[in-house]
Amino acid sequence: MWPDNEPSLLDRESLDALNERFRESDRAAGIELTPAFRPFTQRNDIFTRAFWDDTVRSAKTDAFFASYRSQFDARKGDGFSQRDFALRNASWSVSSAFSERCAEDGRREGFQAPLDVDVAVSDTRVELADPQAESVEIKRIATLFGADLVSIAEVDLRWHYASRVDTRDMSPADNALPEGVTHVIVMGHAMDADLVETYPSALAGASTGLEYSREAAIVTQLVSYLRGLGFEAVGSMNDTALVIPYALKAGLGEYGRNQMVLTPEFGPRVRFSKVFTNLPLQADTPRSLGIRAYCDTCDVCARACPPKALPDGPPTDVPVNVSTLRGVKKWSANAEKCFGYWASLKTDCAICMRVCPFNRGQTLADRLWFALATGRFRRLARWWADRRGVAKRLKPVDWWARLRAGRRG
Ligand code: SF4
Ligand code: SF4
Numbered sequence: 473m474w475p476d477n478e479p480s481l482l483d484r485e486s487l488d489a490l491n492e493r494f495r496e497s498d499r500a501a502g503i504e505l506t507p508a509f510r511p512f513t514q515r516n517d518i519f520t521r522a523f524w525d526d527t528v529r530s531a532k533t534d535a536f537f538a539s540y541r542s543q544f545d546a547r548k549g550d551g552f553s554q555r556d557f558a559l560r561n562a563s564w565s566v567s568s569a570f571s572e573r574c575a576e577d578g579r580r581e582g583f584q585a586p587l588d589v590d591v592a593v594s595d596t597r598v599e600l601a602d603p604q605a606e607s608v609e610i611k612r613i614a615t616l617f618g619a620d621l622v623s624i625a626e627v628d629l630r631w632h633y634a635s636r637v638d639t640r641d642m643s644p645a646d647n648a649l650p651e652g653v654t655h656v657i658v659m660g661h662a663m664d665a666d667l668v669e670t671y672p673s674a675l676a677g678a679s680t681g682l683e684y685s686r687e688a689a690i691v692t693q694l695v696s697y698l699r700g701l702g703f704e705a706v707g708s709m710n711d712t713a714l715v716i717p718y719a720l721k722a723g724l725g726e727y728g729r730n731q732m733v734l735t736p737e738f739g740p741r742v743r744f745s746k747v748f749t750n751l752p753l754q755a756d757t758p759r760s761l762g763i764r765a766y767c768d769t770c771d772v773c774a775r776a777c778p779p780k781a782l783p784d785g786p787p788t789d790v791p792v793n794v795s796t797l798r799g800v801k802k803w804s805a806n807a808e809k810c811f812g813y814w815a816s817l818k819t820d821c822a823i824c825m826r827v828c829p830f831n832r833g834q835t836l837a838d839r840l841w842f843a844l845a846t847g848r849f850r851r852l853a854r855w856w857a858d859r860r861g862v863a864k865r866l867k868p869v870d871w872w873a874r875l876r877a878g879r880r881g
Pocket of ligand 1: 781782809825
């Protein structure tokens with residue numbers, strides 16, 4: 473048992489064995505655990521705390537969640553009109569349909585429970601090629617379904633929630649995967665660049681909702697395919713396990729000061745989903761991209777954060793509050809301050825994504841900057857980034873004007 477008697481999928485002996493087994497790949501992924509590490513309990517996630525913890529829950533946080541249904545409070549500010557909220561909520565609607573359909577059973581799919589895919593595992597197993605060939609093929613299938621990035625990691629219970637949450641009463645619920653599941657397919661979903669430029673606004677929240685809705689469909693399709701092949705598959709969005717360590721271990725990017733995975737393709741402008749399976753696959757390896765080292769020289773996101781929720785110093789394992797993953801030396805946000813700001817806006821904020829210099833386009837200048845930022849000349853890249861200035865917010869009214877002129881994207 474853990475010192476505070478929280479339930480866990482792992483006892484100390486199993487945890488030590490995983491630490492030993494993954495020591496090298498943790499190091500390669502930039503993951504530094506301390507003896508204080510223990511798996512995260514989903515009940516302490518800031519979004520879950522907003523339902524049971526009176527130090528987080530308030531009329532404002534209740535109104536925040538209600539605004540994602542029809543009780544939004546359109547207001548005069550640019551980006552918070554009825555059209556902005558309507559577009560945001562419509563973008564979320566597919567994901568919301570998934571998360572609400574089993575709510576009566578206490579399973580908010582995609583957030584506090586895996587996606588419930590109504591396809592049984594086929595009694596017949598397909599004849600397999602070798603794991604490497606299967607891995608190449610499954611990545612192509614995931615891309616066919618719409619994933620923008622796909623990579624594979626080994627299942628590692630250290631990143632799985634010690635317990636998930638029964639949303640009827642927020643009590644701990646079992647979070648075990650089916651027996652024999654060995655790999656996780658991690659998928660990246662690029663967010664719309666123009667919409668992200670409009671953060672903070674209700675309009676910008678459409679960029680998040682769109683990807684959650686797409687994720688729900690893509691994950692469901694991939695799970696159905698794997699089960700059709702005769703293999704177990706569990707589809708997951710924010711539920712079941714922390715996706716950031718998996719994305720790092722799968723080599724999709726590096727961890728940034730803004731608490732996001734910074735990818736070479738899209739910078740931080742990407743969301744992740746995952747599918748756990750027992751299909752024999754070959755895991756990818758972490759990549760040394762030089763992105764994280766740039767964060768050591770930069771604090772643009774921390775300076776731009778309105779409630780000052782991001783750290784400006786070096787990584788540390790000192791927990792900010794109960795929502796911090798314990799025993800990992802990393803940059804950790806103050807989730808209470810961050811979510812408090814979201815609640816006051818009545819929409820999500822991703823200013824720290826918008827302003828990150830890795831959230832760039834693909835012009836020649838952008839590619840040259842990336843090469844400098846990830847190599848020996850990162851200080852020159854920093855100077856150049858400062859000269860270019862922090863990415864300005866696109867006014868929501870201008871986004872709508874572009875849309876109406878047919879010039880979007
Ligand atoms: S999402 Fe907004 S409030 Fe939260 S850390 Fe980023 S900039 Fe700060
Ligand atoms: S803004 Fe700078 S410090 Fe923040 S994540 Fe991006 S590169 Fe790293």
